[in-house]
Amino acid sequence: NAGVTQTPKFRILKIGQSMTLQCTQDMNHNYMYWYRQDPGMGLKLIYYSVGAGITDKGEVPNGYNVSRSTTEDFPLRLELAAPSQTSVYFCASSYSSAGGGETQYFGPGTRLLVL
Amino acid sequence: AQSVTQLGSHVSVSEGALVLLRCNYSSSVPPYLFWYVQYPNQGLQLLLKYTSAATLVKGINGFEAEFKKSETSFHLTKPSAHMSDAAEYFCAVKPGGSYIPTFGRGTSLIVHP
Numbered sequence: 391n392a393g394v395t396q397t398p399k400f401r402i403l404k405i406g407q408s409m410t411l412q413c414t415q416d417m418n419h420n421y422m423y424w425y426r427q428d429p430g431m432g433l434k435l436i437y438y439s440v441g442a443g444i445t446d447k448g449e450v451p452n453g454y455n456v457s458r459s460t461t462e463d464f465p466l467r468l469e470l471a472a473p474s475q476t477s478v479y480f481c482a483s484s485y486s487s488a489g490g491g492e493t494q495y496f497g498p499g500t501r502l503l504v505l
Numbered sequence: 506a507q508s509v510t511q512l513g514s515h516v517s518v519s520e521g522a523l524v525l526l527r528c529n530y531s532s533s534v535p536p537y538l539f540w541y542v543q544y545p546n547q548g549l550q551l552l553l554k555y556t557s558a559a560t561l562v563k564g565i566n567g568f569e570a571e572f573k574k575s576e577t578s579f580h581l582t583k584p585s586a587h588m589s590d591a592a593e594y595f596c597a598v599k600p601g602g603s604y605i606p607t608f609g610r611g612t613s614l615i616v617h618p
């Protein structure tokens with residue numbers, strides 16, 4: 391089991407460029423999440439998905455888009471990169487059936503720098 | 506809506522000393538509570554969680570936490586700190602029936618030799 395994998399590990403973007411952050415899990419989890427982590431601010435939820443074909447906005451969705459065409463993959467798209475999107479991005483997954491005490495499993499993160 | 510407050514963005518202890526990281530929550534329904542740890546340049550991993558069974562929860566690496574409903578707290582403790590415990594610790598709350606946890610801002614644990 392590789393768990394949750396993310397690519398790339400690190401990327402530098404110029405303002406206005408686009409990119410896709412990849413996330414894959416091999417645990418057959420139905421729930422997947424994208425968070426951003428900024429120093430001293432904890433984790434902020436960007437988007438989440440409850441299953442293939444279903445996505446919903448989190449706390450800070452502006453400037454991002456997601457899709458979930460398969461159970462395994464949940465890519466995050468930045469269309470017009472801005473300096474405010476400089477952050478560390480984490481993908482996570484969990485198996486949720488009734489909104490209980492499910493553990494989230496996190497990927498290693500993608501560090502993004504927008505200049 | 507639920508929220509989590511972690512008191513102290515940084516906690517500094519000597520090796521061998523007691524570790525106490527504080528977490529208070531608010532939730533309109535009985536919650537599930539979690540502590541996650543993040544080592545440098547890594548993702549978060551679960552330390553322990555409260556899921557309405559025993560109020561004293563034991564986790565990995567000698568950590569434990571006690572759910573106190575009257576105080577709406579879920580503080581994390583370890584009797585004796587090791588250098589390897591230096592990391593960022595996050596408390597999270599998830600109300601029963603919700604699928605989305607809310608994370609605290611994190612507490613950085615510094616361990617001095």
